[in-house]
Every structure is written in structure tokens, then in C-alpha cells.
Amino acid sequence: MNKKYKEIIEKAKYCLHCKNKPCSKSCPLSNNIPEFIEHIKNGNIDEAYKVLSETTIFEPICGRICPHESQCEGSYVRGIKGQSVTIGKLEAFVGDYILDSNFKNNDICKSNGKKIAIIGSGPAGLAASYLLSNNGYIVDIYEKHSKLGGLLRYGIPEFRLDKKLLDNWLETFILNDNIRIYNNKELGKDFNIEDLKQKYDYIILAFGANISNKMNIPGEEKDFVYGGNELLEYKDMPDFTGKNVVVNGGGNVAIDSAREIKKLGAKNVIIVYRRSKIEMPAERKEIKEAEKEGIEFLFKTNILEILDNKIECIKTELIQKEGENRKAPVNIEGSEFSLDVDYIVMAIGSHPNTKVIDSLELKTNKWGYLEIDENYKTSDNKIYAVGDLTGARQTVAWAARSGFECAKQIINDTH
Numbered sequence: 001m002n003k004k005y006k007e008i009i010e011k012a013k014y015c016l017h018c019k020n021k022p023c024s025k026s027c028p029l030s031n032n033i034p035e036f037i038e039h040i041k042n043g044n045i046d047e048a049y050k051v052l053s054e055t056t057i058f059e060p061i062c063g064r065i066c067p068h069e070s071q072c073e074g075s076y077v078r079g080i081k082g083q084s085v086t087i088g089k090l091e092a093f094v095g096d097y098i099l100d101s102n103f104k105n106n107d108i109c110k111s112n113g114k115k116i117a118i119i120g121s122g123p124a125g126l127a128a129s130y131l132l133s134n135n136g137y138i139v140d141i142y143e144k145h146s147k148l149g150g151l152l153r154y155g156i157p158e159f160r161l162d163k164k165l166l167d168n169w170l171e172t173f174i175l176n177d178n179i180r181i182y183n184n185k186e187l188g189k190d191f192n193i194e195d196l197k198q199k200y201d202y203i204i205l206a207f208g209a210n211i212s213n214k215m216n217i218p219g220e221e222k223d224f225v226y227g228g229n230e231l232l233e234y235k236d237m238p239d240f241t242g243k244n245v246v247v248n249g250g251g252n253v254a255i256d257s258a259r260e261i262k263k264l265g266a267k268n269v270i271i272v273y274r275r276s277k278i279e280m281p282a283e284r285k286e287i288k289e290a291e292k293e294g295i296e297f298l299f300k301t302n303i304l305e306i307l308d309n310k311i312e313c314i315k316t317e318l319i320q321k322e323g324e325n326r327k328a329p330v331n332i333e334g335s336e337f338s339l340d341v342d343y344i345v346m347a348i349g350s351h352p353n354t355k356v357i358d359s360l361e362l363k364t365n366k367w368g369y370l371e372i373d374e375n376y377k378t379s380d381n382k383i384y385a386v387g388d389l390t391g392a393r394q395t396v397a398w399a400a401r402s403g404f405e406c407a408k409q410i411i412n413d414t415h
């Protein structure tokens with residue numbers, strides 16, 4: 001038994017094997033956590049994999065990048081008492097073991113003649129592709145980029161998710177004879193929804209929501225202001241070497257943008273966030289990494305205006321407003337100050353591509369996301385929608401869950 005294996009078994013022994021499984025209830029995929037950990041404790045990794053494979057194929061990915069504190073580990077009994085437990089590490093260990101063991105998915109059914117088009121190859125589209133293709137459906141994936149993976153490839157930076165691992169995972173779990181890939185094909189540009197409706201039994205829209213929101217403040221149109229989502233997706237960025245950069249926001253995109261820019265040689269990177277550290281949606285471990293790398297934080301600060309080479313800021317206080325569960329940041333009059341900057345990155349949330357959404361002529365909700373019913377159906381009977389595009393909780397595991405559930409629904413409907 002090697003050192004890593006011994007360490008993993010030690011970590012596994014930490015599990016209390018609770019009967020009511022609070023950790024599983026907080027996992028979007030409902031992974032049977034105590035059960036798979038029990039098999040690791042007994043040194044039986046194949047059995048641990050079997051348990052996980054009942055609910056997921058994302059072990060090496062989710063194990064690494066799920067926001068564990070707010071999902072499985074946050075409600076882990078020992079976790080609540082302040083002692084961290086590493087469900088994610090254990091899951092990734094099982095996933096890596098399978099990837100390293102030349103595993104072959106031999107469960108693929110022969111074609112049943114039904115054809116499905118899936119638009120977008122992020123976790124939601126891939127989860128649906130996996131289940132449908134395994135059940136004999138012919139799945140055509142249309143993806144605007146040259147490679148599969150969605151934000152796993154074109155969002156989450158390499159230093160957090162190794163793209164070779166992603167390729168290995170795609171090869172092992174996704175690609176099979178029932179799946180055909182159409183890369184560099186963009187809905188709304190290279191084809192439209194009517195073309196697909198003629199050709200397929202069903203269509204699953206899974207094209208995400210990766211357009212950066214704007215603050216709508218004066219100066220935001222200046223050419224040194226970037227959107228965090230686009231910056232990470234297209235790597236279309238200036239030379240940051242020796243520059244002062246402000247990143248506005250408190251979530252994953254803000255932290256990933258700031259860390260990427262710092263690694264590219266920026267002199268100072270400051271994350272400006274209008275609430276306090278404790279309210280930041282980003283994971284604690286990512287915030288800690290950013291701090292270690294020399295990224296500064298300005299909490300309880302709002303940006304008022306973008307001028308040439310500087311920004312006007314104001315301090316905020318957090319006030320509990322009636323009917324709201326989060327304290328609202330309110331500007332403190334007279335606390336204005338300015339910061340010198342070369343570049344600004346806006347990372348204050350994202351939305352789907354409204355031009356594409358409008359062209360579909362499907363019902364949307366008041367936030368501009370596609371409206372779906374409990375079975376993931378849009379207002380058109382032939383068209384389903386999954387993942388970030390529907391305004392779901394924006395994490396990989398939630399997107400994967402919607403893809404799996406949508407596929408199950410189509411399988412039920414067509415049997």
C-alpha cells in the first residue's frame with residue numbers, strides 16, 4: 001500500500017457512517033457518501049466506485065472543484081463542529097483510480113433509432129449525453145468551441161482543473177459510438193433551432209449563461225474594462241505585466257480572474273467586494289490561495305465611476321432590510337475615495353446570451369433565463385433545457401444533476 005493510499009484510508013476513517021446521511025442530502029447528485037467511504041476504509045476501491053457510479057460519472061471533477069463547504073462537507077456532522085473532512089478528496093481518489101485503471105464503459109446499448117441534439121458540452125450537456133447514449137439514443141452534440149467541456153475547459157483555470165485529466169475523463173466516460181460531436185458549431189450562427197426540430201426527436205439546450213453582468217455605472221464602456229467570464233473563456237486579454245488591476249466581485253469568477261491575472265505578472269491585483277469577507281460566495285480555500293498569492297481585498301467597497309486610469313469608490317455598510325435574508329450593502333455618504341488602475345475586471349455575475357435566447361421564441365422568466373417545468377421541458381414540447389441556462393444554482397454538480405434528470409425524463413417519455 002503506497003503512502004497516498006494510506007493517507008486516504010486515514011481520511012476515510014474519519015467518517016462516522018451516519019444513518020441519516022446529512023452529507024448525501026447536501027450533495028446535488030445525492031451521492032451515497034457514507035457507503036462509498038466505508039468501502040475505501042476496507043480498501044475496496046472498486047466497490048467504492050460502484051457505489052458512486054449509481055449517481056455520478058463526475059468523480060475526478062466534482063471531487064476537485066465542487067464548493068464542498070456549501071455542498072456535501074458543509075453539513076457533514078464533524079464538519080459542522082469545525083473539523084474539516086475531505087469527502088471531495090476521497091471522491092477524486094476513487095475517480096483517479098478508475099481513470100488510471102483503463103476502465104472501459106461496456107454498458108452502451110445498441111441504437112434504439114431515436115435522435116437527440118444537445119446544444120452545449122458543459123457538465124449539463126455531457127451528463128445528458130452520457131445517460132442517453134448509454135441507453136441507445138443517438139446523441140449529436142453541437143458545441144461552439146473546438147473542444148468539449150464547457151466551463152470545465154473554458155472557464156475554470158488550469159491551475160484548478162487539469163485539462164489533461166478532463167480529456168482523459170471525456171475519453172473514458174463520454175465518447176462512445178452513439179455520440180457524434182459537432183465542434184465549432186454555434187446555435188444562432190451556424191444553424192438555428194428550426195433546422196434541429198426537423199432532424200431530431202428531441203433537443204436539449206445546455207448552452208450555459210456565461211455573459212458577464214454589467215454594473216451600469218459611468219465609464220464602464222471604456223476599453224480597459226473587461227468582463228471576467230469572457231476574459232477566462234476566450235483568454236482575450238491585454239498584457240498585465242507590471243499593471244494595477246482591480247477585480248470587482250466576490251465569487252468564483254472574481255477569484256479565478258484575480259489569480260490568473262496575478263500569475264500573468266500583474267503588479268497589484270485588488271479584489272473589490274461590496275460586502276464583507278464572510279459573505280463572499282467564493283470558497284474559503286480559494287480565498288486563502290488568493291491571499292497567499294498576494295492578492296489584496298477591499299471589502300465593503302462599491303465602485304461608483306470609472307475614470308481614465310482611476311476609479312471612484314465608496315465604503316458601504318451592511319444593513320438588514322425587511323424581507324431579505326442577506327444584509328444589503330448601502331453606500332456611506334462622504335466615504336468616497338479613488339484608486340489608480342490600469343485595468344478593471346467585472347465579475348459580478350453572469351447571464352445567458354439574450355440574442356440567442358430571443359431567437360428561440362421560447363418562454364423566459366423575469367430574469368431572462370429559459371423557463372422550464374419540473375421535467376426540464378421548455379414551452380416547446382420537443383425542447384428541453386438544463387444547467388446554468390435555466391438559472392439553476394450555478395455549480396458543476398447542479399448542472400450535472402439537471403442533465404441526468406432531463407435524460408431520465410426523455411427515457412421515460414419514449415418508453
Ligand SMILES: Cc1cc2nc3c(=O)[nH]c(=O)nc-3n(C[C@H](O)[C@H](O)[C@H](O)COP(=O)(O)OP(=O)(O)OC[C@H]3O[C@@H](n4cnc5c(N)ncnc54)[C@H](O)[C@@H]3O)c2cc1C
Nearest residue numbers: 120122123124144150151187207208387388394395396399
Ligand atoms: C470562472 C468560473 C469558475 C467556476 N468555478 C466553479 C467551481 O469551482 N465549482 C463549481 O461547481 N462550479 C464552478 N463554476 C460554475 C460551473 O462551471 C457552471 O455552473 C457549470 O459549468 C454550468 O454548466 P452548463 O453545462 O450549464 O454550462 P457551461 O459549462 O457554461 O457549458 C455551456 C456550453 O455551451 C456552449 N455554447 C454556448 N453558446 C452556444 C451556442 N450558441 N451554440 C453551441 N454551443 C454553445 C459553450 O461553449 C459551453 O461549452 C465556475 C464558473 C466559472 C465561469
Ligand code: SF4
Nearest residue numbers: 027031062066071072
Ligand atoms: S458531487 Fe460534489 S457535493 Fe456531491 S459528494 Fe461529490 S464533491 Fe460533494
